[in-house]
Structure formats: C-alpha cells, structure tokens
Amino acid sequence: MRPFESLRRDPVLLTLIGITLVGCGLFFVFAGDSSLQTQIYWATQVPLDAALALGGWRLRGLAHTRYRRFWSMIGFAGASFTLGDSYQFLHTVLAPGIPSMSGGMVQTVFFAVGMTSNVIACLIFPQGLRTRRERFVFWLDATTVLVGGGVVAWCFAFNPISSVHVDRTNASVTAALVLVATFSATKVALIRNPPMARIAAWPMVSAAMIQGVSTFLPGDFQSTEHAYVFVIRLLPSVCIAVGPWIQVVLLRIGAVQDEPKRRPYSLLPYGMIAVTFVVFFMMLPDTATSQLVGATAGVVVITCLVAGRQLVAFHDNMQLIERLDQANAVDGLTLLANRTHFTEEIPRLLTRQSSMLHIDLDDFKEINDTMGHAAGDTLLIEVADRLRAAVRPGDLISRQGGDEFAILLPGAGPDDAALIADEILRQLAVPLDVRQHTVVTRASIGIAPALPGDEASALLSMADIAMYEAKRRGKSMWVHYTDDMGARVSAEAVLIREMSQAIENNEFMLVYQPIVRLADERLTGVESLIRWNHPTRGLVSPVEFIPLAERTGQIVTIGLWALGEACRQGAAWRREHPEAQNMSVGVNVAGRQLRTPGFVADVAAVLATTGLPAGNLTIEVTETAVLDDEESHEAMVGLRALGVKLALDDFGTAASSLGLLLTCPVTSLKLDRSFVESITTVGRQSAVATAVSQMASALDFASVAEGIETVEQRDLIKKLGYQYGQGYLYSKPVAPELIVEQWAAARV
The missing domain is CATH 3.20.20.450 (EAL domain)
Known part of the structure; x- marks a missing residue:
C-alpha cells in the first residue's frame, strides 16, 4: 500500500490533476464559446507539457545511469511540446481565428520533433535482448508496426474519415507518430528491466492510444462545439505528463518494480496488420487507383513481414517441441538419460546377454551437509562426465535420482562388466576440486546379468541388491548379484x-x-x-x-x-x-x-x-x-x-x-x-x-x-x-x- 499512498500525496501529481480538473471545468463553463475554449485548451496543455519536460530531467539524475539517455530524450520531447503549445496558445490569443485544436504549422513541427524524440528514446533503449535471434525477432516486429503505421497514415492523408479534417498532412503525421509511439511505449513498459515501472509506463502507453483514437474520431467527436471533445483531446497530455512523476515517486520511496513474466508486445504486429487491413479496405471504395499504389505496397510489405514472423514462430515451436521431448528423456542436471527414458530403452537394447550396473556414491550426504547442495550438484555433474568416459560407445547411462546411477551394458558379460566397473571406480577415485575443496569420490556398484526379455524393474532390483551388498562389505567396490543375495533380501523384506x-x-x-x-x-x-x-x-x-x-x-x-x-x-x-x-x-x-x-x-x-x-x-x-x-x-x-x-x-x-x-x-x-x-x-x-x-x-x-x-x-x-x-x-x-x-x- 505504501507506493499508492505516496502517489496520492505527491504534490506534483496533485497539481497536475488539479490543473486538469480546472481546465475540464472551464470547458463546460464556457460551452458554446469555441474561441475561448480553444484558448483554455492550449493554456492547459502548456503546464502539462512542462511537467513532462521537468519529470524527464528529474529522472535523468535519479534513475540508473543506463537510463540517462532515455530520460534526457523524454525531457527534450517535453520541452518541444512546451514550446510548440506555448506558441499555439499565444497565437490563439493574439491572432484568433477559426478555433482549432490541431495546431498550426509551428505547433505541428514541434509536436513532430517531440514525438520523434520519444520514439527514438524507446527504440534505442537497451532492450535486454541477449541473442541475435531475439534482436532479429524484435526488429521484425518493430518494422511491422512501423510499416503498418505508415500505411494507415497514407490512407488518412488521402481519405480521412471525418470531413472536419482539413489538414491531411497533419492528420497523416499524427497517425504515423501516434501508432509508432504506441508500439515504442508498450515496448518500454514490458521488456526485461524497463526504465520505468509498469504503473508509471502504462499512462504513457495509454496517452499514445488515446491520441490516435481522438485524432480519427468522426463526426461530432471532432467538433469544437462540444465541451467533451476538449476533454478527450486533453487526456493524452495528462497521461503522458503524470507517467514520469509516478516514476519519480517510486524511486524516491525505493519501490521495486517487478520484471514482467511475459511480453505481450509480441502480439502487436498481429494487431497492427489487422488495423492496417481494416483502414485499407475502408478507404478502398472512395480512393483513386493512383492513390492506392503506396497503400497497396505497404500492405504487401506488412503481409510479408508477418509471414516471416510466422515462420520464426513456427521454428520456435518446433524447437520447443524438441526441447520438451528432450526434457522428458534427459535428467536436467547431468544431461544423462532419466529413469523413464532408461526404462523405455532397455527392451530395445537388450537383444543378447548383457549386464546392468547400479551405482551409488558413498557418503554423498556428507558433501551436501558440509559443503551445500550446490557443491553436491557440481559433484554429480562431474560424476556424470566420468561415467561417460568409463563406458563404451552404445552403453546407456542414466541418473536414477539423487546420487544413484544405472548403466546398461549391451553385450557385456560378467567379466566385461567387471572391467567396466573397475574403470568407473578408477575414474571416480581421481581427486577433483569442488568449491575450493579437494574431493575424492567413491562408489558402490552392483552388477546384475541381463538377458533379452528381462523386466527393467527386475534388473534394476537385482543390481540394487548387489550394490547394497557392496556397501555392506565395506563400500568402494563392485559385487556381482547372486541368488543367495536375492533370497536374503526377500527374507528381510518379510x-x-x-x-x-x-x-x-x-x-x-x-x-x-x-x-x-x-x-x-x-x-x-x-x-x-x-x-x-x-x-x-x-x-x-x-x-x-x-x-x-x-x-x-x-x-x-x-x-x-x-x-x-x-x-x-x-x-x-x-x-x-x-x-x-x-x-x-x-x-x-x-x-x-x-x-x-x-x-x-x-x-x-x-x-x-x-x-x-x-x-x-x-x-x-x-x-x-x-x-x-x-x-x-x-x-x-x-x-x-x-x-x-x-x-x-x-x-x-x-x-x-x-x-x-x-x-x-x-x-x-x-x-x-x-x-x-x-x-x-x-x-x-x-x-x-x-x-x-x-x-x-x-x-x-x-x-x-x-x-x-x-x-x-x-x-x-x-x-x-x-x-x-x-x-x-x-x-x-x-x-x-x-x-x-x-x-x-x-x-x-
């Protein structure tokens, strides 16, 4: 509850909310006077823009050094918005004309510069992408969104939805920048180790989305005759202004931001192509053929990009299936066959007289108790490597669990199995360093004869009995299974x-x-x-x-x-x-x-x-x-x-x-x-x-x-x-x- 309490009490956030409420109230108080409402609109924009600039500059010093360039560009964007909106406010006061919330050429230039700075800040931010494949997928998604935004902007430039729009260039620029900003802000909110907490990033993501929606709302939603239109158009500035200050509060109280467990922005390209096709087909009936060339080319490109993304996803799925199959067959620590896979493979490999070894490390519990489980895991990995070095090609090694291993030796009779068991003991006896300690590993080995048709459980049981007999005789040795051992174990079980x-x-x-x-x-x-x-x-x-x-x-x-x-x-x-x-x-x-x-x-x-x-x-x-x-x-x-x-x-x-x-x-x-x-x-x-x-x-x-x-x-x-x-x-x-x-x- 502490972060939320701090947010509710922060004076800057309260001031921004207060300015917003006053502005919205004035829109309704002076309903019907479009000129005055427009002046109030631009007057309210200026402190919100300044708050964004000041917040970015403040975070440049508070945040981690690797975020400094990001927040510098966000602060620069806020300064650009402030200059452009200040000019537009003065223009509406000193040279009033037809009320407009779209701004003139000067305001549009400053808006474009600021939005471009925001986009660049998001795109060049360290993405936490560790491999070439991750970087390729990210930029494939980014290009898809960028091209999709360009197609939508092209369509609106030639055939905007609302007849109220008279400045097609302004509409197209706004469309492109807002769509790209939506993608960029979403990336910042959801990538690994983002520059800001999600509670701070989502208002900025919402700002870009609201800006895009408000730009292209048809009919009455674009008319300055309605007070609620001013409120809708003011909301993006409010959201983008409060985001940095939420982050300032979180850093000041030491709140820790959680790393997202998944990355939904990978779904953006598919949403982008849907938006692109919807807009493209809406423009199709009323647009000349010559004007469709650019839009059609963009649609073709974005389709190819998404098709390429699907191929990557298909390849990823195939690799995932392979890894799942491997995980079901392999012990995760030692990469040896696990118990299930070992049991399934025995009938296939057991085509002639063979031998089964059951190996248990002697006094392994002392390693875990005195040196820790991490040291025990290191030892098990080394033991697995030494077992591989001791057996023949074609022998199947498995980790049965804990410090127990089993090896099937196809075609190995009792004498061959004894030689391999001796080699295993020799390999294990070589000292090794585990966490700055020299450890000498010993093992007890049980050897059981294996014939075609034998049950895997029976073979493992006989080898296990022989292994315990080796421990009873003093450990660090191998013992062949005999029927007398089985009889004694049966009697003990009773x-x-x-x-x-x-x-x-x-x-x-x-x-x-x-x-x-x-x-x-x-x-x-x-x-x-x-x-x-x-x-x-x-x-x-x-x-x-x-x-x-x-x-x-x-x-x-x-x-x-x-x-x-x-x-x-x-x-x-x-x-x-x-x-x-x-x-x-x-x-x-x-x-x-x-x-x-x-x-x-x-x-x-x-x-x-x-x-x-x-x-x-x-x-x-x-x-x-x-x-x-x-x-x-x-x-x-x-x-x-x-x-x-x-x-x-x-x-x-x-x-x-x-x-x-x-x-x-x-x-x-x-x-x-x-x-x-x-x-x-x-x-x-x-x-x-x-x-x-x-x-x-x-x-x-x-x-x-x-x-x-x-x-x-x-x-x-x-x-x-x-x-x-x-x-x-x-x-x-x-x-x-x-x-x-x-x-x-x-x-x-």
Whole structure:
C-alpha cells in the first residue's frame, strides 16, 4: 500500500490533476464559446507539457545511469511540446481565428520533433535482448508496426474519415507518430528491466492510444462545439505528463518494480496488420487507383513481414517441441538419460546377454551437509562426465535420482562388466576440486546379468541388491548379484513387514541385565535389552532386526516403545522395592532416534507419564551414533538438561573416541566387551582398558566394563579402577521378576 499512498500525496501529481480538473471545468463553463475554449485548451496543455519536460530531467539524475539517455530524450520531447503549445496558445490569443485544436504549422513541427524524440528514446533503449535471434525477432516486429503505421497514415492523408479534417498532412503525421509511439511505449513498459515501472509506463502507453483514437474520431467527436471533445483531446497530455512523476515517486520511496513474466508486445504486429487491413479496405471504395499504389505496397510489405514472423514462430515451436521431448528423456542436471527414458530403452537394447550396473556414491550426504547442495550438484555433474568416459560407445547411462546411477551394458558379460566397473571406480577415485575443496569420490556398484526379455524393474532390483551388498562389505567396490543375495533380501523384506505389526501384536519384550558395583558387587542398575518373540520364528535376535529397523526408520517407533516400557518397569520397581530407589535403568537409543525432532520432548513426556525420576534413567548411545552430528549433540544437551544420565556405549571401538569426550555431555563410559574378553591374556587389550579407566577417572565419568564372564576378568577390571561391571559372571539378561529375586538373595 505504501507506493499508492505516496502517489496520492505527491504534490506534483496533485497539481497536475488539479490543473486538469480546472481546465475540464472551464470547458463546460464556457460551452458554446469555441474561441475561448480553444484558448483554455492550449493554456492547459502548456503546464502539462512542462511537467513532462521537468519529470524527464528529474529522472535523468535519479534513475540508473543506463537510463540517462532515455530520460534526457523524454525531457527534450517535453520541452518541444512546451514550446510548440506555448506558441499555439499565444497565437490563439493574439491572432484568433477559426478555433482549432490541431495546431498550426509551428505547433505541428514541434509536436513532430517531440514525438520523434520519444520514439527514438524507446527504440534505442537497451532492450535486454541477449541473442541475435531475439534482436532479429524484435526488429521484425518493430518494422511491422512501423510499416503498418505508415500505411494507415497514407490512407488518412488521402481519405480521412471525418470531413472536419482539413489538414491531411497533419492528420497523416499524427497517425504515423501516434501508432509508432504506441508500439515504442508498450515496448518500454514490458521488456526485461524497463526504465520505468509498469504503473508509471502504462499512462504513457495509454496517452499514445488515446491520441490516435481522438485524432480519427468522426463526426461530432471532432467538433469544437462540444465541451467533451476538449476533454478527450486533453487526456493524452495528462497521461503522458503524470507517467514520469509516478516514476519519480517510486524511486524516491525505493519501490521495486517487478520484471514482467511475459511480453505481450509480441502480439502487436498481429494487431497492427489487422488495423492496417481494416483502414485499407475502408478507404478502398472512395480512393483513386493512383492513390492506392503506396497503400497497396505497404500492405504487401506488412503481409510479408508477418509471414516471416510466422515462420520464426513456427521454428520456435518446433524447437520447443524438441526441447520438451528432450526434457522428458534427459535428467536436467547431468544431461544423462532419466529413469523413464532408461526404462523405455532397455527392451530395445537388450537383444543378447548383457549386464546392468547400479551405482551409488558413498557418503554423498556428507558433501551436501558440509559443503551445500550446490557443491553436491557440481559433484554429480562431474560424476556424470566420468561415467561417460568409463563406458563404451552404445552403453546407456542414466541418473536414477539423487546420487544413484544405472548403466546398461549391451553385450557385456560378467567379466566385461567387471572391467567396466573397475574403470568407473578408477575414474571416480581421481581427486577433483569442488568449491575450493579437494574431493575424492567413491562408489558402490552392483552388477546384475541381463538377458533379452528381462523386466527393467527386475534388473534394476537385482543390481540394487548387489550394490547394497557392496556397501555392506565395506563400500568402494563392485559385487556381482547372486541368488543367495536375492533370497536374503526377500527374507528381510518379510521380516520388515512383520516387524511393522510387532508392537500392535505385543510381540516385543524387554529383558534386563544387572550392572553391579565392583566394590561390593551390589546391584546398582540394569541395562534394558529388547527381544522379539515372533509367533512362528520364536525369539528373533536383535542382531537380525535392529539393523533393519534402523535402515527403514522403524527404530524410532520401536525405540520409543522400549523407552516407555523400561521407564514404566523402573518406576514400578521403585514403588515396590526399597532397594530400587537409586537404581539406574539403562535404555539403548539409536542415532536415528536422537536425530528425530522432538525426541527430548518424548523422553520428558515418558518420564512424566511413568513417574520415573530423570536421574534414574540412563540413555546409552554408541560413539558412531553421535559422531560429528549436530542434531544428536543438541539432543544430548537437552537430555542432560532434563537430568537424564548419558552413557557412551561400546567405548573404544570408534576412531574418534577421544574427541567425543570433549564435546558429548556424557556421564559414564562403558568399555566394549571386545576389550574385556582377552584382557587377561592379551597385553594390548589390558593397555586399552587401563587407558579408558584413567580417562574416565580424570574426566570424573563413571566407568563400566561390559562382558565380564570370569573371576579373573573381574579381578583385573577391578584392579584397573573400574567402578561398575556387567556380564554373564553376574547375570544374563533376565525377565524383570528375576531382578527382584536378586535383591531378595542379596538380603539373605
């Protein structure tokens, strides 16, 4: 609303409107006195012309430097109009004669000079046309309008519509200049990066249109006996005067003009030829043959120009259709075949034994997360180029989406496919610079055999299975598909489907493994462990279903259930057994859970619902789950703010354990069982266990050793300074009622 409010309050615009209203009012007050009305008409024209000149000069300094020449010529046009109309006003006052709004020879010359200046300003203005073709089309349209204006002017010069017109030369000049000005002003209003906002340009466009209409209105609309004729003829001057001042106001308040989304002025040539033919045929019955030569020649020329424009449009349409076809077949970023086109081409190319490759870039998400999606796009384009360099002519490469690619190798058996896969890995391994960073790209590749008649979806599925097997084996390698892989994936698919119903069917259960204080071997806490009591398979090991749950995202739902069940059980123990008042209940949480929005709020809600104090809950996370992960770190800080304890589980198995100790707000370290099992026989295991204990003590962390199974291990762990122990020496994971029995046995 601000631009419109500023326009309504601008003193110059209000003055121009006031002058216009006063002039129009005087036309009606002195109706019947044509001489006085004509004098008022020319007197009112002068300040409007001066406003145009002053506005153009003002914008010459306010607007961008590339618009300076444009506004200088507009200001010059206003000055020409001012001089011509001032002369005509003085002439009507000092030497009154037959009232006329057409002006005499002097006024006509100044009008022609000013209008020509306007037209030149519009035509030489930087058009924003980037290519030779765009410039050719524009000037083809411009020539069409110019020739059409000339034909119309020629016709009116020999046979004007109204008998009131006595000056055919003046009428023809006015016709030509007004038509050309209409085109030029419309161009300025609608081209890319115009010199003035559309709200300012349209009044000037309207001025040229009104001028043309008012010049050729027949009959009573040309007679000075009617007051409204003066109003109609004054309107163009008002519109052309207010345009620059609207632009001045917009620049002063910093309003931003929108770039037009389309350019309707390309339709002008077709409208111009319609006007030309209408006027030509109107003149035809009453015009001598000799006078039709010029008009006929102009009509022929404009017809040829529009025909040429149609040929250009036809060519453009054909190119557009080709681009649309290409867009439907090509990935927009890499220019490789897209998934749809790739699938359609497989039956045509699959005429003999062949191979299908499925390629997935390793750790591509880290590029997007650390360097941004623009860097990721740059990398994908480079990968596409390297894939082209690695395959043979005739091989079909496609981008399946994201960082996944598929390649059909017609006629390539397993050995040839392996050689090409090796070449792809070699090409990708060459370092490349992405946004001033050196990146080494790795990929996992699955290879599947392809035979004529195979379904594209089946081939892609087999290659995809092999690709995931390559990732499972360590990434940056290729793997051939085997039937065993397919069987395993099918079995996993069934397990995933059944797992989605396990919570509703109450198939999950928790068991608890005691954690004892090594000083007196009293029970101080438990770690809750999930089990799946499958109705037909029996107990399914977490090793089987937890990785699948993490991969599919079901771990979030399963983990929330386990958290609620463990807290419920811990709260029940505290209510029923005095020994459980300070007992800690440990719950394992996956990295995907930590990164789930609202996880901290879910924990707080579970604690509030179950009544378990936050200090009695220990969230156990692995090092890999929180490695260089901002979302996980924020979640852990939020958990500590609740009062929940945090344990770094399986400590010592990841590469960045020491760095994590400085950033993660953990309260205890749990030494991984792999360091405990050989601690009494392998010196290095004992050294690592010693270092972990010393770090925990120095950082004021609690220390827990997992996997204690023998007395010798317990004694050595205790000697190394560990505070707590956990393992089969004390108890296997048991049902909650057996935890109660351990308290009872301890009291005996």
